[in-house]
Amino acid sequence: MSERFTIAIDGPAAAGKGSISRAVAAHYGFAHLDTGLLYRAVGAKVLLGMAPEEAALTLRAEDLEASELRSPEVAQAASRVAVLPAVRAALLDFQRSFARRAGGAVLDGRDIGTVICPEAEAKLFVTASAEVRAKRRHAELAAAGETSSLAQVHADVLERDARDSGRADAPLKPAADAVTLDTSAMTLEAAIAAAIEIIDARRGGSGGA
Ligand code: C5P
Numbered sequence: 001m002s003e004r005f006t007i008a009i010d011g012p013a014a015a016g017k018g019s020i021s022r023a024v025a026a027h028y029g030f031a032h033l034d035t036g037l038l039y040r041a042v043g044a045k046v047l048l049g050m051a052p053e054e055a056a057l058t059l060r061a062e063d064l065e066a067s068e069l070r071s072p073e074v075a076q077a078a079s080r081v082a083v084l085p086a087v088r089a090a091l092l093d094f095q096r097s098f099a100r101r102a103g104g105a106v107l108d109g110r111d112i113g114t115v116i117c118p119e120a121e122a123k124l125f126v127t128a129s130a131e132v133r134a135k136r137r138h139a140e141l142a143a144a145g146e147t148s149s150l151a152q153v154h155a156d157v158l159e160r161d162a163r164d165s166g167r168a169d170a171p172l173k174p175a176a177d178a179v180t181l182d183t184s185a186m187t188l189e190a191a192i193a194a195a196i197e198i199i200d201a202r203r204g205g206s207g208g209a
């Protein structure tokens with residue numbers, strides 16, 4: 001199949017972007033890229049002492065598989081390196097090529113609809129209240145054996161939101177043509193169904209691939 005169709009899914013931490021993106025990619029048979037993992041992998045290398053730009057320029061596929069990438073420390077390190085224009089520039093071409101690959105692509109992150117792929121055929125801005133996002137992230141971390149308190153997770157989410165939205169280069173914000181999906185009061189299944197409905201409308205109501 002040679003279809004080029006990009007689905008850009010942006011939003012703040014723990015709004016449900018990852019789960020929605022994976023489900024949407026499976027639904028349409030598209031490839032999926034969690035772009036947060038790129039920044040997390042760079043952040044993890046910086047925590048080990050590497051310079052941020054060098055870490056971004058030398059990133060390899062296997063760096064994205066490390067299990068510690070999901071930890072709160074790496075999340076914070078990711079959002080600190082994500083402020084640096086040289087890091088963002090080093091990761092740009094890979095994300096752009098992925099977005100326009102044949103067969104369709106779903107990318108989730110912070111700047112997909114605004115910077116990486118402004119021409120994306122479908123754009124969603126997935127959000128939820130900070131309280132709901134903190135509770136979800138806390139439950140995820142607890143399931144993975146992390147012991148952070150809910151208050152600490154809430155503070156981390158707010159700190160990352162402020163840094164991601166306040167930076168000069170590619171700040172977190174909805175693209176002008178994105179559809180906002182607030183998942184605060186939705187189950188994951190309902191959020192996935194809503195996302196597919198929005199995307200189907202952009203695909204001319206043609207449904208799955
Ligand atoms: O999505 P995730 O929580 O894994 O992202 C980790 C961090 O990477 C974010 O807090 C943000 O600072 C950065 N990021 C970004 N642009 C993206 C994806 C993630 O700046 N497209």
